[in-house]
Amino acid sequence: MLAGTDSPQSATAPRTTATGEANRERILDAALARFARTGLSGTRIDEIAADAGLSKTNLLYYFRTKNALYLAVLRRTLEMWLEPLRQIDAGRDPQAALAHYVTRKLEAARDCPEASRLFALEVMRGAPMLSGMIAGDLKDLVDAKVALLRHWQAEGRIGVHEPHHLLFHIWAMTQHYADFAVQVEGLTGRTLDDPAFFEQALQAILAAVSGMAFGPPKD
Amino acid sequence: MLAGTDSPQSATAPRTTATGEANRERILDAALARFARTGLSGTRIDEIAADAGLSKTNLLYYFRTKNALYLAVLRRTLEMWLEPLRQIDAGRDPQAALAHYVTRKLEAARDCPEASRLFALEVMRGAPMLSGMIAGDLKDLVDAKVALLRHWQAEGRIGVHEPHHLLFHIWAMTQHYADFAVQVEGLTGRTLDDPAFFEQALQAILAAVSGMAFGPPKD
DNA sequence: ACCACAATTGATCAGATGGTCAAGCGTGTG
DNA sequence: CACACGCTTGACCATCTGATCAATTGTGGT
16 A cells, blocks of 8 residues: 555544535634624534534534634634735835735725624734734734835835834724724615725725825924 | 602612612623623623622622623713714814814723723624614714714815715724734734823824825825 | 611522534445 | 445533522611
8 A cells, every 4th residue: 555654644634525625614614704793702603503504513523612613713814814914025116015905905804804803803802812823923924014114214215103003003994894894884874895985995094094104294 | 758759769760879889880890891801792790790899699689681781881881982073073173173083082092992892892793782873873973073074075174085984994093902902012012001102103093184184185 | 776678698590502422324445 | 345434413411601589688767
């Protein structure tokens, strides 16, 4: 048997099956939808199982505990959250880079508001399961981008506000449309799915960013 | 007995006592702190009772159910949230009015982040207990302020972005420091309690608002 | 002192819910 | 065909937790 060594299904990794993978995906999707709305403690695993079309016991076959499932969802979603930030790089014009970032973030808020809400809930709980990531990967990435913004500042290509706040405010404005979607819709009757509304929001955010990064010297 | 009629302690309202009122206050304070961090379902009423220095049974004497307590906390907090918005009125200079509003909101985020978090959690759940208020009082107030902003627009005293977004973004940026305090502190090592940090945040937000409301025509 | 009622307690219940267990089913591979 | 192993199920358990109840204590007013 040649296959023995390079398909390490021994002990650690169970043999991956078509149905198995499909089920895992469906569970993760259903779990994200539920967790993002009702939080960890407010979600029952039998609800998730029902949404995914499985029995509770069967769900527990794929994820041993509710917490493990929650962690898996969190991990899978993290990359989606970080990825747009990576794209701010030194090779671009600052204004174009920021505009691109804002657009990406607002698109993410429109296309996957659950991801935004999940992280918001987790952070608001005190991020007991993300504290490592916030202090680790996220901080490293943010520090790098802050350094880049400071570099642009030194070159006089963007304004003088503390870069951290610029990032925070971009996050805040874009994620607001995901996290507070109910309120936004309740007050305006519209959604980011409405292209005109999306464009309004985008332009307002870009104006705000311009005010922070490229605004006129306020004398 | 003259007093009989105008102190209506008959049937409906139980006689209000010093200890009773004090306990109610302590319970509401403790409940706000807990609910704002772990949400409705994630909070046990015996935790709240312990924080307030009472037994669980005794807490249930003052608030019949967990839900009733949650609602009471929500109601008591709502006014704190709305009040700054009321102060934007036609009698002021637009720029001063907006700057004042932003300052008030950021102070609220610093001085009572729990209130902000409580509402954020509730809205993210879909606001099942606030839907009435969002569609009612809040919408009326927001509509009125939006009308005022439109009036200022017509007079050419502020910029041309849709007023709703201006309000949303002010809420988003200010509340971000309360709702995501853990993340902000994790990434910067600082808090709004640090006066210098507060001032940085405030100036950045004011610059953003200027960009939206008083920005240069982007030609 | 007495009374009415607020305040407080401990025991206890009932339902919800996360998780376990042992057994059966399906399917691809030797 | 038969074996192995992933998949699925239903019954069951243990615990947590919101809520109830009866009984006792404290207290202000007359």
